[in-house]
Amino acid sequence: MIVCIAEKPSVGMEIAKILGANNRHDGYMEGNGYQVTWTFGHLCQLCPPETYNAEWKKWTLQGLPMLPDSYKVKVIDNDGIKKQFKIVKELFSKATEIVNCGDAGQEGELIQRWVMSLCKVKCPVKRLWISSLTEEAIREGFRNLKPQSNFDPLYKAGQARAIGDWVLGLNASRLYTLKYAPFKKTYSIGRVQTPTLAMVVNRDLEIENFKPTPYWTITTDYRKVTFTCEEGKFTDEAKAKAVLNAIRGNILRITSVEEKRGVEQPPQLYDLTSLQVDCNKKFGMSAEATLKTVQSLYEKKVTTYPRVDTKYLSDDIFAKCPGILKNLTDYSNFTTNIINKPLIKRDKVFNSSKVTDHHAIIPTGESLPDNLSSNERKVYDLIARRFIAEFMPACGFAKTIVTARCASYNFKVTGKTILSPGWQLIYSKLTTDEQEEKKEGEVGNLPRFIQGEAGEHAPALVKKMTTPPKRYTEASLLQSMETAGKFVENELLQEAMKENGIGRPSSRASIIETLIKREYIKRERKNIVSTPIGRELMNIVKYKMLKSPELTGEWEHKLRQIERGAYTKEQFMSELTDQIVKIVSEVKQDPYKK
Numbered sequence: 001m002i003v004c005i006a007e008k009p010s011v012g013m014e015i016a017k018i019l020g021a022n023n024r025h026d027g028y029m030e031g032n033g034y035q036v037t038w039t040f041g042h043l044c045q046l047c048p049p050e051t052y053n054a055e056w057k058k059w060t061l062q063g064l065p066m067l068p069d070s071y072k073v074k075v076i077d078n079d080g081i082k083k084q085f086k087i088v089k090e091l092f093s094k095a096t097e098i099v100n101c102g103d104a105g106q107e108g109e110l111i112q113r114w115v116m117s118l119c120k121v122k123c124p125v126k127r128l129w130i131s132s133l134t135e136e137a138i139r140e141g142f143r144n145l146k147p148q149s150n151f152d153p154l155y156k157a158g159q160a161r162a163i164g165d166w167v168l169g170l171n172a173s174r175l176y177t178l179k180y181a182p183f184k185k186t187y188s189i190g191r192v193q194t195p196t197l198a199m200v201v202n203r204d205l206e207i208e209n210f211k212p213t214p215y216w217t218i219t220t221d222y223r224k225v226t227f228t229c230e231e232g233k234f235t236d237e238a239k240a241k242a243v244l245n246a247i248r249g250n251i252l253r254i255t256s257v258e259e260k261r262g263v264e265q266p267p268q269l270y271d272l273t274s275l276q277v278d279c280n281k282k283f284g285m286s287a288e289a290t291l292k293t294v295q296s297l298y299e300k301k302v303t304t305y306p307r308v309d310t311k312y313l314s315d316d317i318f319a320k321c322p323g324i325l326k327n328l329t330d331y332s333n334f335t336t337n338i339i340n341k342p343l344i345k346r347d348k349v350f351n352s353s354k355v356t357d358h359h360a361i362i363p364t365g366e367s368l369p370d371n372l373s374s375n376e377r378k379v380y381d382l383i384a385r386r387f388i389a390e391f392m393p394a395c396g397f398a399k400t401i402v403t404a405r406c407a408s409y410n411f412k413v414t415g416k417t418i419l420s421p422g423w424q425l426i427y428s429k430l431t432t433d434e435q436e437e438k439k440e441g442e443v444g445n446l447p448r449f450i451q452g453e454a455g456e457h458a459p460a461l462v463k464k465m466t467t468p469p470k471r472y473t474e475a476s477l478l479q480s481m482e483t484a485g486k487f488v489e490n491e492l493l494q495e496a497m498k499e500n501g502i503g504r505p506s507s508r509a510s511i512i513e514t515l516i517k518r519e520y521i522k523r524e525r526k527n528i529v530s531t532p533i534g535r536e537l538m539n540i541v542k543y544k545m546l547k548s549p550e551l552t553g554e555w556e557h558k559l560r561q562i563e564r565g566a567y568t569k570e571q572f573m574s575e576l577t578d579q580i581v582k583i584v585s586e587v588k589q590d591p592y593k594k
Contacts, residue, residue: 003095012038027087044114110158192503210468216240227411253454263394268311269360272505280475287509307506312354327365392423415446471527484549
């Protein structure tokens with residue numbers, strides 16, 4: 001009997017239906033030579049410290065660091081999970097072959113491998129690797145099952161990540177709690193959550209310590225158009241007034257009129273983070289709510305695998321795109337013109353070298369079920385429109401730059417006119433701000449100016465104040481987590497963090513929610529702000545690497561190398577052990593007393 005194991009019951013049911021395993025049993029489906037079962041996400045977890053050493057059950061500084069010789073896995077202590085594990089183990093014991101149908105990613109690989117390890121699987125195991133749950137994708141995946149051994153490096157990277165987070169999280173949390181926390185308070189330290197908290201705290205302190213300073217700009221109105229002095233910002237009011245007096249009473253002469261024509265390509269497809277950012281900006285949805293929504297759309301077979309960090313499609317997807325577009329019947333007023341012509345294939349969309357495990361999030365072309373929630377419809381609409389836009393013509397525009405001179409000072413205004421909207425048509429119902437963010441000093445249509453013309457004008461001196469950076473919103477915090485490499489000085493680590501930033505796309509939402517749950521940060525309307533407890537923790541954590549994205553950058557680089565077979569899990573653990581020993585030693589030697 002071939003046993004297939006999926007990551008969720010809903011996915012298992014879908015696979016069972018396609019394989020013809022239609023007989024329902026407790027915890028699995030059976031039929032046509034297959035038994036299809038499932039996990040509930042994680043059935044297993046790393047064992048707690050006291051498993052390795054009874055003394056580690058008590059929190060003591062003397063017991064740190066906790067570094068077992070090897071790391072064990074156990075079934076999660078939950079009656080429902082234990083029952084399902086027992087069913088899976090029984091099925092595995094009689095299987096002639098197992099098909100790992102877990103989510104096609106590092107976490108999905110880890111979930112099923114831990115189950116198989118505890119079940120002591122001996123029979124051959126193959127891997128189903130798919131990016132959508134449509135019938136076509138599942139059937140094609142089963143026709144092209146891969147040896148599970150092909151994914152051993154992925155599993156080892158997942159092991160290294162999980163064990164590393166166990167070692168750092170448990171040791172550092174106990175260390176800082178025991179050394180610095182007041183009575184009955186617990187500090188939580190994590191490889192991803194601590195640098196994320198540090199970003200929020202640093203931003204808040206920067207805002208609070210910001211001292212606004214005045215500056216002045218000079219503008220002048222000519223033919224109902226506002227020109228700006230190219231001298232820029234004046235920090236000296238007297239100098240600004242001198243310039244204003246110099247141009248008063250003098251005519252303004254147009255010195256040049258330059259028109260540049262260009263095209264704007266559609267925005268790239270969505271990865272998970274960019275989708276979460278847009279949903280937060282447009283709908284006020286949290287990152288966690290967006291992830292749950294797009295995961296539901298994936299399980300309903302209408303969008304592809306969501307936990308992705310690429311905005312590209314592999315070249316082989318191009319041949320499937322006409323069929324997907326044709327089936328997006330709710331958008332036929334846009335797609336009809338597209339599919340009646342040869343499709344546009346853009347390099348910034350189709351590039352196999354930019355795709356590893358999965359491609360960008362796109363619609364599958366399956367019909368939408370009637371029971372979609374309001375959030376599901378909103379998120380699906382974003383994904384569908386973004387996909388359709390990629391095959392529409394570029395947006396054509398004309399940019400007009402008009403320069404003028406008065407006395408000895410230069411002025412300028414820039415106008416932008418849309419000549420052919422192209423892909424922007426699909427966003428025509430959105431607000432102007434959502435369609436296009438105009439640059440400072442840029443206006444829409446300009447009247448026609450002629451070089452050499454001159455006339456009277458109305459200059460003005462405008463006083464302004466410098467402003468602090470904005471508070472983080474969930475959208476901007478996600479973007480900072482994604483681009484955290486810019487805070488890292490090491491160029492090699494910057495490159496690693498271009499791929500992953502702080503944390504994985506699928507984990508960033510839960511990190512934000514964890515920080516909120518632990519009361520280190522909080523939501524204030526649309527903003528994310530630090531709490532006194534969060535700031536207190538950042539004051540206590542002196543070890544720079546724990547607060548800097550550099551540690552995560554280093555880890556992500558090494559984990560990628562493990563996935564590629566260029567670095568070993570053993571090397572990773574050896575270096576991590578040395579690092580933890582150093583952190584524990586430094587904190588223990590701190591003369592601070594509670």
